[in-house]
Amino acid sequence: MFRSFFLLFAIVFSLHALSNYEMLKRANGFLKSNNKSNQFRAYNDYKNLYLRALMQDDKKLLKNALYGIVKSGKKLHIDVAQYEKELHGFSKKSKYVKTYKKKKKTAPKKKIVVKASSHLKLVTWKSGKLLLKFDKALNKNSLNYFSKYDVKRKKYQYIFDIHAALRASQTLRKNGIDKIKIVQQNFKTMRLLIEDTNRLKINFTKTKTTLTITIQKRVLKKKKTKKVSHPAIAPVRLDRNKIIVIDAGHGGKDPGAIGYRRYREKVVVLSIARDLASILKNRGFKVYMTRSKDYFVKLSNRTKYANRKHADIFISIHANAVSLKNAAKAQGLETYFLSKSRSSRAKRVAAKENKADLSEMDYYGKESFLSTLNSHNIVAANKLAIDLQRGALASLNKHYKNVQDAGVREGPFWVLVGAQMPSVLVEVGFITHPVEAKRLVNTQYQKRLATGLANGVERYFLNN
Ligand SMILES: [Zn+2]
Structure with missing residues (x-):
């Protein structure tokens, strides 16, 4: 694997x-x-x-x-x-x-040093079609077209990345289309972005120096359009053929944190994990849970299970807690990805989460711990963590006031050690906080949180 x-x-x-x-x-x-x-x-x-x-x-x-x-x-x-x-x-x-x-x-005033061989010379509309003319011939691999759905903004996006340079960014108008924009994306790529709330029908043809694009609203009744020639570039779409392992923290004899009104972490996180699993299943992903009921699972067995299932990503769900005297102060959602501990905060949270299964600290010696810190996985997990954090916050902010963003962080979590795929741990909030705890046990809040996390998963797979 x-x-x-x-x-x-x-x-x-x-x-x-x-x-x-x-x-x-x-x-x-x-x-x-x-x-x-x-x-x-x-x-x-x-x-x-x-x-x-x-x-x-x-x-x-x-x-x-x-x-x-x-x-x-x-x-x-x-x-x-x-x-x-x-x-x-x-x-x-x-x-x-x-x-x-x-x-x-x-350093002189920084300007993007464009290294592309072709330059965009002219942008015009001709019988309803968008024409991009370049000074030199575009070579075979200089165009990448793909489409995606921006979940957060609820927009369909059609993107042409072209190995070419541009004099200045420009916005174009076409009746009924929300946005058409051309920008210099980086020093060798210009990007044409077409965006709309509705799905569009985009066709394009490329000659040596001209790219011709037709943009149409999709009509329910399908009519055959004449002449559609697609270059052999596959558009990037969300691949739902992915395996996701969701890990509800604690369980059985290990209640996890006990919070406000004696709410138990193991109950709250199982409920959120189940919601997340069912949403992702409904969206076409393959989903497994390390536990679907209230029983104890050893930390090391959780990642072993994910490895056995050949999971693409591993998401562990937890709830945070602080001592009674700080209960009213600490709140917020945070997402961790595995790394050597850097901050004292991460150490504190990790110590709490690692406590349940201390005996296993021997199982993973320091050496094997470090060896699992695969650089690709760290970078991917960092991205996944950011997408999950943003997804959850966007969904919750729509319905609740004062949802706190405690950020994306690095931490030494033993439950993530040994996973052979990008792995993250979401602390869904503080079960000790009087307001946040009441939300965390509310089924509506749990569903909205899970929906946001699912959006984050989709975003991650779209971009990675
Ligand atoms: Zn926990």
């Missing part, structure tokens, strides 16, 4: 992997935007870069990544104190500061 997973990953990454430089450039671009989801993207990129820097032992990249995490994190009101501290420690080592600052001062 591991081998095939790695192969798959290698293929996916050879298509989409950005170099450190490209990703940093993209992140810096996102950071400048005032839009919240771009800020999230920046934060995500910087976190990825941070992990890459750690793995590649690249001090300069680490510093840049930390700087970005702190800057974007603050804008998003994410607790980045730990990173800030790390960045600060860095600054004391003058060597790196100097090179970093020098660069900043002497």
Whole structure:
């Protein structure tokens, strides 16, 4: 399983992997935007870069990544104190500061250096069709067309990525279509985005220097349109042929945290896990649960089970808790992905979650723990964690006030150790908080939370 997973990953990454430089450039671009989801993207990129820097032992990249995490994190009101501290420690080592600052001062005003061979010359409408004309011939692999559904914004998106350069971004208008936009996506790709609340019918033909696109609203009664020639590029669609293992924390003799009004974690998380499983099943995924009733499952058996099922992702559901005197203060939803512990907060939460099965700490020696920290899985799990966190918050914010975003974090969770697939742990909220606990035991809230997590899963599979 591991081998095939790695192969798959290698293929996916050879298509989409950005170099450190490209990703940093993209992140810096996102950071400048005032839009919240771009800020999230920046934060995500910087976190990825941070992990890459750690793995590649690249001090300069680490510093840049930390700087970005702190800057974007603050804008998003994410607790980045730990990173800030790390960045600060860095600054004391003058060597790196100097090179970093020098660069900043002497660097000329940054502009995207476009390395594409063709340039977009003209954009026009001709008998209802959109024509993009280029100065030089587009070569065979310079066009990638795909469509997707943006769950959060409830829009169908049709995207043309073209290996070409553009003078300036532009917005086009066509009656009945919500949005048509052309932007320089990165230093070698321009992107044409067509977006609408309704499904559209998009056809296109490509000659040497011209791309012709017809955009039509879908009509229920299907009429055969004349002449449709599709280049041999398969559009990327959501592949539902995925295996998901959902792990409801604790169970049986292990109640997990006991919270407000003595609500028990094991009961709340089982209910949410079941909702999530049934929603994902209804959406066409293959779903397994490590426990579907109230019984005890050893931590190590949970990931072993996921490995045996050849799961694509592993999601462990938990609820957080604090001592009585802090009960009213701590609340919020947070998602963890496995890594060596960095923050004291992660350590505290992990200590709590790991407690149930302490004897197993021997089973995984430190060495085997580190060996499971596969770099691809860490990056993928980080992405999955971000998608789940965003999905859940978006769904809950629609119906409830003051849902707290406690952020995406790294932590040393033993339940995730040994998993051969991207694995995350969702702390759905604090069962000790008077308001949040009441929500967590409410079946409506549980369903909405599960729906949001399911949206996050779809988003993850769409992009990865
Ligand atoms: Zn737990």
